[in-house]
Structures are given as C-alpha cells and as structure tokens.
Amino acid sequence: MxxxxxxxxxxxxxxxxxxxxxxxxxxxxxxxxxxxxxxxxxxxxxxxxxxxxxxxxxxxxxxxxxxxxxxxxxxxxxxxxxxxxxxxxxxxxxxxxxxxxxxxxxxxxxxxxxxxxxxxxxxxxxxxxxxxxxxxxxxxxxxxxxxxxxxxxxxxxxxxxxxxxxxxxxxxxxxxxxxxxxxxxxxxxxxxxxxxxxxxxxxxxxxxxxxxxxxxxxxxxxxxxxxxxxxxxxxxxxxxxxDHDIAEPEMLLGGSTIGIAKDDAFSFIYAANIKLLEQMGATCVYFSPLNDRAIPAVDALWLPGGYPELHHQKLSSNDAMRRQVKKFHASGKKILAECGGMLYLMNSLTDVPGERAEMMAVLPGDGVMRERGGCQGMQIAPLPQGELRAHAHHRTRCENTMQPIAFGKRLRHSAPGEPIYQTDNITASYLHFYFPSNPKAIAKLLS
Structure with a gap:
C-alpha cells in the first residue's frame, strides 16, 4: 500500500x-x-x-x-x-x-x-x-x-x-x-x-x-x-x-482492425507501436500462429519478430493456420513482416542443428540459423511509403530470396544494411520498425 x-x-x-x-x-x-x-x-x-x-x-x-x-x-x-x-x-x-x-x-x-x-x-x-x-x-x-x-x-x-x-x-x-x-x-x-x-x-x-x-x-x-x-x-x-508538446497522430487507420501475431514465437513488439496504431484509430487484436487455427477478422496483419526458430516445427505442423495465412495473402490484404515474421512467410526455416521445417511459402526465401554472427544496429528503412527508423538484431541468413526493393541505411557505415522486400501486399525485412518515427508510412503499409 x-x-x-x-x-x-x-x-x-x-x-x-x-x-x-x-x-x-x-x-x-x-x-x-x-x-x-x-x-x-x-x-x-x-x-x-x-x-x-x-x-x-x-x-x-x-x-x-x-x-x-x-x-x-x-x-x-x-x-x-x-x-x-x-x-x-x-x-x-x-x-x-x-x-x-x-x-x-x-x-x-x-x-x-x-x-x-x-x-x-x-x-x-x-x-x-x-x-x-x-x-x-x-x-x-x-x-x-x-x-x-x-x-x-x-x-x-x-x-x-x-x-x-x-x-x-x-x-x-x-x-x-x-x-x-x-x-x-x-x-x-x-x-x-x-x-x-x-x-x-x-x-x-x-x-x-x-x-x-x-x-x-x-x-x-x-x-x-x-x-x-x-x-x-x-x-x-x-x-x-x-515537457515538450507532441502533436496527436492523425486518425489514418480509423475503423480498421490490425491482426498482430503474439505468442512464444512472436513477441518482439514495441509498446509504442501498439499505442500509435490505437491513436491512429486502429483496433489491435492478437492471435497465435503457434496455437490458433484461424486468423481473426482483420484488415491487415503485422507479424513481428521473435523466436520462430525455437518453434519452427510446431509452426509448420499447424496446417490450419498455414492455410489461413495463405488465404489471407491471396485476399490481397496488407501484411507487414519483421525479422522472425519475415522468416515465417518464407519457404522454410532451418535451425542450428540443421533441422528444416516448411513455412508459409508466400514470400520467396529460406531462412537458416547461424551459430555465430548475424547483424545488429540502428538503420533507416527507405521505403516507398516513407522513411522509417528501425534496427536489426538477428542470427539468421536468408537464401533464394526475391530482389530487394531497397536496403537499410546504416547510421555510421557506408555498407548496405538489411534488404527490404515488397510485393503487392507484403512488406518484409529483417528490420524492426519504430512506427512513431513515421506514422503516415505505417498507415500506408497497413491500410
């Protein structure tokens, strides 16, 4: 008390x-x-x-x-x-x-x-x-x-x-x-x-x-x-x-419902990102690709990062959810996938011991875990919808991917950053985006 x-x-x-x-x-x-x-x-x-x-x-x-x-x-x-x-x-x-x-x-x-x-x-x-x-x-x-x-x-x-x-x-x-x-x-x-x-x-x-x-x-x-x-x-x-006065975000997602993957495999979620989505008028609902059999009735999907490599066999064996993801993708509704979420959409994911599991196969590529190495650090994501501030932190590599539309810009190094992939309705990258850095860009990615 x-x-x-x-x-x-x-x-x-x-x-x-x-x-x-x-x-x-x-x-x-x-x-x-x-x-x-x-x-x-x-x-x-x-x-x-x-x-x-x-x-x-x-x-x-x-x-x-x-x-x-x-x-x-x-x-x-x-x-x-x-x-x-x-x-x-x-x-x-x-x-x-x-x-x-x-x-x-x-x-x-x-x-x-x-x-x-x-x-x-x-x-x-x-x-x-x-x-x-x-x-x-x-x-x-x-x-x-x-x-x-x-x-x-x-x-x-x-x-x-x-x-x-x-x-x-x-x-x-x-x-x-x-x-x-x-x-x-x-x-x-x-x-x-x-x-x-x-x-x-x-x-x-x-x-x-x-x-x-x-x-x-x-x-x-x-x-x-x-x-x-x-x-x-x-x-x-x-x-x-x-104090410093901050302008309230515009209601750019008013009336929309965003489905967010959240369970032991997908948990890398900034609280500030959720707050922004709600401030822009979106209703956020959560579902578990590991345990659920259906995606809720939503207008867009956000698949955040996490540890899919620790649960890739269970993700692969959830046939009902795999069908749901493919059906959602075929509907043309927007999907934003970050790091582990991107790996989930690819053809396969292989863990450190070499055990391979089939993933969703709606985005070209195969993810492979590494014992060492990886990438971390702040980057700018130069998306067509607008620049977003982001960071990378992973220990996998991707093979057999599609051609990136852009690469992240490192803050203090001239080498290209993480590749960014985009199809008609999927935006995917190893980058974890900080949504409040550009609310209008996020609204475009999810609307």
Missing part, C-alpha cells in the same frame, strides 16, 4: 506540472560493456521499491525487446524504449515528463557499454542530467577494478557519476580487494555477490522471456533482497524533467 506521504508527493508534482517542469528521483544504470549485470541490478532495485509500495517506472535505452519484459515484470508498469535517435529528443522529453509527474522513482538501463553507440547511454544521461551508476562485473579483477572505475567516471567530465556497483564478487576477501582499489573520487555504491540460483537465464539474442521462467517472480523478489543487503536501495537524487 502506498503511504500518505507518497500520495502527497504525487499531488505536489501534479500541481507543479502545470509549469511544464517536474522533479522526480532518477538513476541511470550503465556498464563498461554488455554482460555486466545491468538488467539484474536494475530489475532487483525496481522490484525492491515496487514491493514497498512505490510507483516505479523503468526505461530501457536503445532497441531491446527482452530486457524490457523482465524490467516490466520487476516494476509492475509498462517499460518503453528510450533513445535520442530512434524515439527522438522531443518524444523522449514528453515521455519522461509524463513519467515524472506520476512516478515515485524512475530508473534507466543502458545498452552495451556506457559510451557505445551514437547516441550512447552517456549521451542520453547527459542530455537529461541523470546521475549514472556504473555496474561492473568484477569476476576476473581485483585491484584493477578501481582504475577502470576511475577511467569511466572521469572520461567525460560533464556526466554526473553517482558511483560504481561491484557485481559478481566471489566473497568477503574479493570485496575487500575491490574496496581498497577504489579511488577517493569515485563512490562505491555497493557490492553484489554471485547468486547463480536466482540469475536471469539467457539464450541467443538475450534473456529468456519471463513467461518461460516458471519462478520468475520468486527470482525477482530474491534479487530485491540481495539489492537491499548490498546497500543499493537508497532513493537517488531528484532530476528535473521538462
């Missing part, structure tokens, strides 16, 4: 919000690289405060689908992506301002390393003046820990570095060595030991979907207590957030 003091604080912020500026405690969790434990730390702290009745909002930087699902489960509120390029500065301001008006605490999880990418997590933290907690895996370090912490903390003087969190410590002696290595200029916020029994499981492309982890809530509650024991649950300093 939320205490009266918290309610009073929210009411005060609501009054001051009319001035288009509001303050809320906020902290940004970053790291020197991927795999340092940012999601675990962020989720544990979010869960701790949520369990004590606070309204906690969490944001994930960059294009990520799986971490937000874990963070959403931890804090009990929707988790949206935030990125100065993909989402845009104005929309970022508006989103954070709204969160600050309602929440008791805002947490951010960075992507990759603190300074990786353009824009990076450091760029976002600096833009909004959010203090940074640097999460560092100390597994293979002792005294060197302090030197790396000092370098990260002082590399860009304009950043507000709250301190460093030492993660994955082996025991008391290890913690002592880490503590002794810390320079006076950098605070050691807390030390977290190794807890393999409550670690968040992973697979290729990232963490395992929380719905597939039977004891996910018990793990998150246990992580919350670990954070408390590690001294990491102090409420951070307040940050001021200013």
């Amino acid at each position: 939320v205490n009266p003091t918290t309610r009073a604080a929210r009411a005060t912020r609501a009054i001051h919000a009319t001035r288009a500026k509001v303050k809320c405690p906020a902290l940004f969790f970053c790291a020197p690289a991927s795999g340092q434990g940012k999601t675990t730390i962020t989720a544990g702290i979010a869960r701790y405060h949520r369990n004590r009745g606070l309204d906690v909002r969490v944001f994930k930087t960059g294009p990520d689908y799986l971490d937000p699902l874990i963070l959403e489960r931890a804090c009990g509120a929707p988790v949206t992506q935030i990125d100065l390029w993909m989402v845009g500065e104005a929309e970022c301001k508006h989103i954070l301002y709204q969160a600050a008006c309602e929440a008791d605490l805002i947490l951010f999880e960075g992507a990759m390393g603190l300074f990786d990418g353009a824009p990076s997590s450091a760029d976002l933290a600096e833009y909004f003046g959010i203090p940074i907690a640097i999460v560092m895996d100390a597994r293979a370090m002792a005294q060197t820990f302090g030197a790396i912490a000092l370098g990260l903390a002082t590399h860009r003087p304009r950043l507000q570095i709250a301190g460093v969190i030492a993660n994955a410590l082996a025991g008391e002696r290890h913690q002592q060595l880490i503590s002794e290595s810390m320079p006076r200029q950098v605070a050691l916020l807390g030390c977290v030991g190794r807890h393999p029994d409550i670690a968040l499981p992973e697979r290729h492309l990232g963490l395992v979907h929380p719905d597939e982890v039977a004891d996910i809530d018990q793990r998150l509650d246990a992580l919350a207590e670990v954070m408390a024991q590690s001294g990491l649950t102090k409420i951070p300093d307040r940050v001021e957030f200013a």
Whole structure:
C-alpha cells in the first residue's frame, strides 16, 4: 500500500506540472560493456521499491525487446524504449515528463557499454542530467577494478557519476580487494555477490522471456533482497524533467482492425507501436500462429519478430493456420513482416542443428540459423511509403530470396544494411520498425 506521504508527493508534482517542469528521483544504470549485470541490478532495485509500495517506472535505452519484459515484470508498469535517435529528443522529453509527474522513482538501463553507440547511454544521461551508476562485473579483477572505475567516471567530465556497483564478487576477501582499489573520487555504491540460483537465464539474442521462467517472480523478489543487503536501495537524487508538446497522430487507420501475431514465437513488439496504431484509430487484436487455427477478422496483419526458430516445427505442423495465412495473402490484404515474421512467410526455416521445417511459402526465401554472427544496429528503412527508423538484431541468413526493393541505411557505415522486400501486399525485412518515427508510412503499409 502506498503511504500518505507518497500520495502527497504525487499531488505536489501534479500541481507543479502545470509549469511544464517536474522533479522526480532518477538513476541511470550503465556498464563498461554488455554482460555486466545491468538488467539484474536494475530489475532487483525496481522490484525492491515496487514491493514497498512505490510507483516505479523503468526505461530501457536503445532497441531491446527482452530486457524490457523482465524490467516490466520487476516494476509492475509498462517499460518503453528510450533513445535520442530512434524515439527522438522531443518524444523522449514528453515521455519522461509524463513519467515524472506520476512516478515515485524512475530508473534507466543502458545498452552495451556506457559510451557505445551514437547516441550512447552517456549521451542520453547527459542530455537529461541523470546521475549514472556504473555496474561492473568484477569476476576476473581485483585491484584493477578501481582504475577502470576511475577511467569511466572521469572520461567525460560533464556526466554526473553517482558511483560504481561491484557485481559478481566471489566473497568477503574479493570485496575487500575491490574496496581498497577504489579511488577517493569515485563512490562505491555497493557490492553484489554471485547468486547463480536466482540469475536471469539467457539464450541467443538475450534473456529468456519471463513467461518461460516458471519462478520468475520468486527470482525477482530474491534479487530485491540481495539489492537491499548490498546497500543499493537508497532513493537517488531528484532530476528535473521538462515537457515538450507532441502533436496527436492523425486518425489514418480509423475503423480498421490490425491482426498482430503474439505468442512464444512472436513477441518482439514495441509498446509504442501498439499505442500509435490505437491513436491512429486502429483496433489491435492478437492471435497465435503457434496455437490458433484461424486468423481473426482483420484488415491487415503485422507479424513481428521473435523466436520462430525455437518453434519452427510446431509452426509448420499447424496446417490450419498455414492455410489461413495463405488465404489471407491471396485476399490481397496488407501484411507487414519483421525479422522472425519475415522468416515465417518464407519457404522454410532451418535451425542450428540443421533441422528444416516448411513455412508459409508466400514470400520467396529460406531462412537458416547461424551459430555465430548475424547483424545488429540502428538503420533507416527507405521505403516507398516513407522513411522509417528501425534496427536489426538477428542470427539468421536468408537464401533464394526475391530482389530487394531497397536496403537499410546504416547510421555510421557506408555498407548496405538489411534488404527490404515488397510485393503487392507484403512488406518484409529483417528490420524492426519504430512506427512513431513515421506514422503516415505505417498507415500506408497497413491500410
């Protein structure tokens, strides 16, 4: 239950919000690289405060689908992506301002390393003046820990570095060595030991979907207590957030119904994409290519990415759904297919062990999983309907495809990006599109 003091604080912020500026405690969790434990730390702290009745909002930087699902489960509120390029500065301001008006605490999880990418997590933290907690895996370090912490903390003087969190410590002696290595200029916020029994499981492309982890809530509650024991649950300093007016989208999809594939095979869906479709007047309905026998009565299909390669035999054996997809395609209604959704429409999909399964065969091509490699990163999709901001993140290759109509444009590299395929009624690519970057283009693709 939320205490009266918290309610009073929210009411005060609501009054001051009319001035288009509001303050809320906020902290940004970053790291020197991927795999340092940012999601675990962020989720544990979010869960701790949520369990004590606070309204906690969490944001994930960059294009990520799986971490937000874990963070959403931890804090009990929707988790949206935030990125100065993909989402845009104005929309970022508006989103954070709204969160600050309602929440008791805002947490951010960075992507990759603190300074990786353009824009990076450091760029976002600096833009909004959010203090940074640097999460560092100390597994293979002792005294060197302090030197790396000092370098990260002082590399860009304009950043507000709250301190460093030492993660994955082996025991008391290890913690002592880490503590002794810390320079006076950098605070050691807390030390977290190794807890393999409550670690968040992973697979290729990232963490395992929380719905597939039977004891996910018990793990998150246990992580919350670990954070408390590690001294990491102090409420951070307040940050001021200013509003930015955002125009409401036009009703470009009024009266239409969009069918969206959503199950264990297709789950890479931005909440912002759904919100935009609904703001443009569309009704969104969901169906499962894995388990359902029929597609709902809809005007267009959106097949998002996910893990079809983990379920390709079951997708293939659902004969009723295969007939439905082919019938829908033959009707001429629009289909938008991203990454795993595109593979689902092709002739076949082969997993890492080499097991092949027949797919829908309405788009030329054969998908093949790779043990290593793949593609990731932000790209612009130059579609005939208009440019969309997007990103790629996959570990398959496609063979025997049709001629692409265009290729994605990489932000910092001249090589062609992901191919984009388009027929009379199918638009397909490895790219995951961020719909709010061009609502009119999305309306054309689905209307």
